[in-house]
Amino acid sequence: MRTLSIFIFLFLSLSTISFSQTKISGKVLDEKKKGLPGVNVLIKGSYDGSTSKDDGSFEFETDEEGPQVLVFQLMGFKSIEIAIHCEGNAIQIPDQILVEAITEMNAVTISAGAMEASDEKKSVILRPLDIVTTPSAMGDIVGAFQTLPGTSTVGNDGRLFVRGGDASEVGIYIDGMRVGNAYGSTAGNVPTRTRFNPNLFKGTFFSTGGYSAEYGQALSSALALNTKDLSIRSQGDLSIMSVGGGYAHTLSSEKQSLTFSANYFDLKPYQSLVKQNFDWERAPNGWDIELSAQKKLAKGGLWKILARTESGGMEIWQPEPGQEGRGQLIRLRNKYSFAQSNWKNAFENGWTLFAGAALSSNFDDIRIDSIRLERKNQLAHGKFTATKDFSDRLSMNTGIEYFNHQFDESLVDLNFSRDYVDHQFYFFTEWDYYLNKNLVFRAGLRAGQSSLNKEQWLDPRASLAYKISESSQVSFAAGSFSQMPVENLRVLNQTLKNTESNHLILNYLLQKEGITFRAEGFYKGYENLVVFEGYPQSPQNPTNLGKGYAQGVDIFFRDRKSIKNTDYWITYSFVDSKRQFDQFQSEVQPSFAPKHNFSVVAKHFILDLKSQLGISFSMNDGYPYHNPNDGEEMSSKTESFQSLSFSWSYLPRPNLIIHFGVNNVLGRENVFGYRFAQQANSQGVFESIPSGQVAPRFLFLGIFLTLSKDKNANQLNNL
Amino acid sequence: MKKLILTFALSFLWISLSMASDPAFEKAMKKQIIAMDQIANAEQSKEVANGFLRIAEAKSEEWLPLYYAGLIHIEAAFRFEVNKDQYLDQALEYIDKAEKLAPANSEVTALKGYAIMGKISLDPASRGQNLSPQAMQLFGKAINLDRENPRALYLMAQMEYGMAQFFGSGTDKACGMVRLSLEQFEKEESIITEDYILPKWGKRSAQQMMNNCN
Numbered sequence: 001m002r003t004l005s006i007f008i009f010l011f012l013s014l015s016t017i018s019f020s021q022t023k024i025s026g027k028v029l030d031e032k033k034k035g036l037p038g039v040n041v042l043i044k045g046s047y048d049g050s051t052s053k054d055d056g057s058f059e060f061e062t063d064e065e066g067p068q069v070l071v072f073q074l075m076g077f078k079s080i081e082i083a084i085h086c087e088g089n090a091i092q093i094p095d096q097i098l099v100e101a102i103t104e105m106n107a108v109t110i111s112a113g114a115m116e117a118s119d120e121k122k123s124v125i126l127r128p129l130d131i132v133t134t135p136s137a138m139g140d141i142v143g144a145f146q147t148l149p150g151t152s153t154v155g156n157d158g159r160l161f162v163r164g165g166d167a168s169e170v171g172i173y174i175d176g177m178r179v180g181n182a183y184g185s186t187a188g189n190v191p192t193r194t195r196f197n198p199n200l201f202k203g204t205f206f207s208t209g210g211y212s213a214e215y216g217q218a219l220s221s222a223l224a225l226n227t228k229d230l231s232i233r234s235q236g237d238l239s240i241m242s243v244g245g246g247y248a249h250t251l252s253s254e255k256q257s258l259t260f261s262a263n264y265f266d267l268k269p270y271q272s273l274v275k276q277n278f279d280w281e282r283a284p285n286g287w288d289i290e291l292s293a294q295k296k297l298a299k300g301g302l303w304k305i306l307a308r309t310e311s312g313g314m315e316i317w318q319p320e321p322g323q324e325g326r327g328q329l330i331r332l333r334n335k336y337s338f339a340q341s342n343w344k345n346a347f348e349n350g351w352t353l354f355a356g357a358a359l360s361s362n363f364d365d366i367r368i369d370s371i372r373l374e375r376k377n378q379l380a381h382g383k384f385t386a387t388k389d390f391s392d393r394l395s396m397n398t399g400i401e402y403f404n405h406q407f408d409e410s411l412v413d414l415n416f417s418r419d420y421v422d423h424q425f426y427f428f429t430e431w432d433y434y435l436n437k438n439l440v441f442r443a444g445l446r447a448g449q450s451s452l453n454k455e456q457w458l459d460p461r462a463s464l465a466y467k468i469s470e471s472s473q474v475s476f477a478a479g480s481f482s483q484m485p486v487e488n489l490r491v492l493n494q495t496l497k498n499t500e501s502n503h504l505i506l507n508y509l510l511q512k513e514g515i516t517f518r519a520e521g522f523y524k525g526y527e528n529l530v531v532f533e534g535y536p537q538s539p540q541n542p543t544n545l546g547k548g549y550a551q552g553v554d555i556f557f558r559d560r561k562s563i564k565n566t567d568y569w570i571t572y573s574f575v576d577s578k579r580q581f582d583q584f585q586s587e588v589q590p591s592f593a594p595k596h597n598f599s600v601v602a603k604h605f606i607l608d609l610k611s612q613l614g615i616s617f618s619m620n621d622g623y624p625y626h627n628p629n630d631g632e633e634m635s636s637k638t639e640s641f642q643s644l645s646f647s648w649s650y651l652p653r654p655n656l657i658i659h660f661g662v663n664n665v666l667g668r669e670n671v672f673g674y675r676f677a678q679q680a681n682s683q684g685v686f687e688s689i690p691s692g693q694v695a696p697r698f699l700f701l702g703i704f705l706t707l708s709k710d711k712n713a714n715q716l717n718n719l
Numbered sequence: 720m721k722k723l724i725l726t727f728a729l730s731f732l733w734i735s736l737s738m739a740s741d742p743a744f745e746k747a748m749k750k751q752i753i754a755m756d757q758i759a760n761a762e763q764s765k766e767v768a769n770g771f772l773r774i775a776e777a778k779s780e781e782w783l784p785l786y787y788a789g790l791i792h793i794e795a796a797f798r799f800e801v802n803k804d805q806y807l808d809q810a811l812e813y814i815d816k817a818e819k820l821a822p823a824n825s826e827v828t829a830l831k832g833y834a835i836m837g838k839i840s841l842d843p844a845s846r847g848q849n850l851s852p853q854a855m856q857l858f859g860k861a862i863n864l865d866r867e868n869p870r871a872l873y874l875m876a877q878m879e880y881g882m883a884q885f886f887g888s889g890t891d892k893a894c895g896m897v898r899l900s901l902e903q904f905e906k907e908e909s910i911i912t913e914d915y916i917l918p919k920w921g922k923r924s925a926q927q928m929m930n931n932c933n
Contacts, residue, residue, distance in 0.1 A: 073772070
């Protein structure tokens with residue numbers, strides 16, 4: 001019996017032994033010496049602790065004894081630990097100051113020149129969905145960016161023109177890998193589109209200047225498209241459109257996903273129904289197949305593949321100024337392939353590594369009447385980058401790149417051909433330093449070397465951003481940019497040097513809930529532009545003797561909250577640009593750089609109709625053109641360009657979208673310039689033909705259906 | 720007699736060890752769970768979440784305190800005037816940590832879906848497209864991991880209901896699901912004791928939703 005009582009005694013005493021309690025109190029302050037509430041104060045390894053009050057004070061008791069570690073934690077602040085000794089007496093902790101950590105959430109970001117479309121990050125200008133739903137874009141990525149500041153619409157070209165720069169001055173990247181011939185091949189003033197479907201991408205980064213040292217071979221702009229990560233569901237997507245159709249199938253599991261798609265388009269049936277301005281022999285048509293795959297690797301890496309091949313063509317009669325009849329017959333066949341693979345892994349120790357390889361291959365077979373021209377352009381790109389956050393203040397992005405560029409053009413019947421191969425090597429490094437969360441400096445350097453013209457060059461770049469208040473900031477960027485001349489000039493003179501530009505940009509950005517206001521001023525100087533003798537169709541003796549400038553201001557305002565279910569943005573860009581380039585003898589305003597550019601996009605969601613209505617309006621003050629009847633170069637200007645577009649997206653069921661769109665609803669006869677006869681007629685006048693629109697309007701109707709075996713099939717699908 | 724008592728005492732010790740490997744942990748958890756049910760403002764929510772985080776800090780192998788810290792942040796984002804995005808991001812951070820400790824856990828998976836549902840609710844027009852399938856997938860996964868998890872069923876029902884309303888389609892599927900969840904809530908209630916520290920929230924909200932169904 002005694003044993004039992006001993007046991008009972010032991011048990012009881014065990015649970016009632018009371019250690020001496022130590023009372024701990026103190027105060028936590030922020031950097032401005034103000035009380036910091038909500039701080040978790042705890043004794044490491046125990047459950048004892050408390051939360052600081054509004055004035056930053058805290059107080060608690062602990063049973064722990066001896067030397068202990070007191071920890072102070074608050075989300076967004078750097079934790080601190082101090083040693084204490086608990087021995088039953090009350091401890092008064094001296095005031096502790098918590099320093100705010102610099103995180104992606106609270107730190108200023110450099111916004112000079114940059115416009116980001118993303119769901120994930122802050123300081124975005126567009127959401128990925130906006131690209132698909134901008135009425136004037138008709139589902140083209142670049143079409144949506146043409147409603148953003150710093151761009152101008154050139155309706156008979158379709159490509160992206162940034163701040164007085166030619167379309168070739170925009171570098172397009174997918175997952176950091178350069179894309180060659182990103183636009184479809186075209187002929188005879190038929191506008192082109194981006195080859196890639198916007199649904200491939202989760203986010204885009206569009207810069208109108210002063211961009212990162214990671215990007216080169218682009219004088220004016222970088223457009224970086226980032227592909228989606230793992231698809232989360234197996235599904236089929238069927239599209240039936242007024243211009244064609246397609247099917248995409250996605251297979252997905254926890255660790256990997258794969259999408260295969262095939263599309264076909266032909267504008268012939270459409271063109272037989274809707275009146276065309278152009279004289280088509282064969283309407284544009286083509287097909288593409290595409291494969292994309294994503295795989296999560298064991299150690300947290302992600303491996304992506306994107307491969308695409310396509311073929312298309314068109315035949316068009318182009319009337320000649322001053323001549324009777326249908327004019328020249330231009331026939332175009334194009335074959336294009338793009339493949340890239342990349343791997344990225346963010347390691348626990350703060351290093352992120354990226355490796356990628358890409359190949360773009362383009363083949364054009366162009367026949368102008370009886371002349372047959374073949375052009376092959378191939379770009380291979382290899383890239384390796386390492387980024388590292390040394391602390392929350394200092395980070396680095398460094399990489400090496402290799403490009404292999406092959407170009408070949410031949411006049412088939414004349415047995416004449418010319419070509420070049422260029423090997424380019426690059427090294428870049430860029431460093432970000434946060435002085436505090438409101439002020440960041442960035443310095444970068446890009447070094448390049450070309451085997452063809454034996455040139456070596458260095459492009460330094462720098463920028464900074466300062467947060468003025470919680471919702472506003474200013475950024476400044478400066479840098480130099482180099483780009484090899486376009487292929488058809490380079491092949492004529494293989495010693496042509498880089499063309500060069502220097503950017504200066506001052507940006508102000510205000511972002512409040514639902515409101516974005518952005519104003520940017522810029523100056524861009526051009527050096528070593530290529531000038532040649534003869535006509536753009538047949539240039540001769542190109543040299544690097546051209547130069548020029550572009551300067552201006554652009555303003556962007558977006559409001560997603562003032563009007564219910566409505567989102568609209570307004571853009572105005574002013575560009576004053578003159579340059580001596582191509583065949584021009586003096587500095588002139590280029591045809592692709594209208595002075596005043598204005599656009600509005602508005603989208604309104606009507607819940608009862610399950611519909612989104614969109615409207616967009618673009619205008620500029622007219623395109624300069626050269627009239628040989630007038631002595632001065634580029635001294636004439638077209639009428640103002642104006643276009644109103646409308647779209648209606650209807651979602652009757654979660655897996656069904658019906659989209660209807662019309663471009664240039666009012667049917668305005670826009671003219672982008674004039675083509676003049678090369679010889680004056682008998683009266684001594686150069687006759688001309690306006691370069692206008694393919695058709696007064698473009699109508700689009702599409703039905704997009706998603707099929708999924710998933711038992712949760714009735715859910716919102718990716719558009 | 721001595722032997723018997725010793726055996727009895729030892730076995731008692733063994734039982735208590737296996738039932739509650741760490742009474743101090745359970746005691747601390749229970750205290751915070753009781754406090755959690757009484758949260759009435761953002762400050763209290765912070766205090767209780769901090770309490771759970773202290774436990775998580777001391778018992779770094781337990782997923783449950785991180786789970787509750789995540790839950791409190793989600794609920795605070797729905798209920799109080801706080802920086803909602805920041806709270807939900809923070810919740811996701813805790814949930815990710817919990818997921819590392821307890822991979823393929825139905826409760827953790829469902830809670831992650833709940834946090835993402837919160838993210839969607841802040842900007843449905845632009846986030847819905849991308850995040851809705853993610854949330855649905857997580858709820859689906861949570862149900863697959865444990866068909867008797869009433870919270871996974873209820874949250875999935877909630878999501879289905881919202882979408883059925885948006886598209887004006889029938890709410891039958893959603894209502895059927897919430898009914899299932901209520902059955903599971905009843906079942907769960909029968910095993911809940913005073914010492915129960917696993918997730919048990921959600922019944923009241925499920926009942927409210929059921930009222931809309933009838």
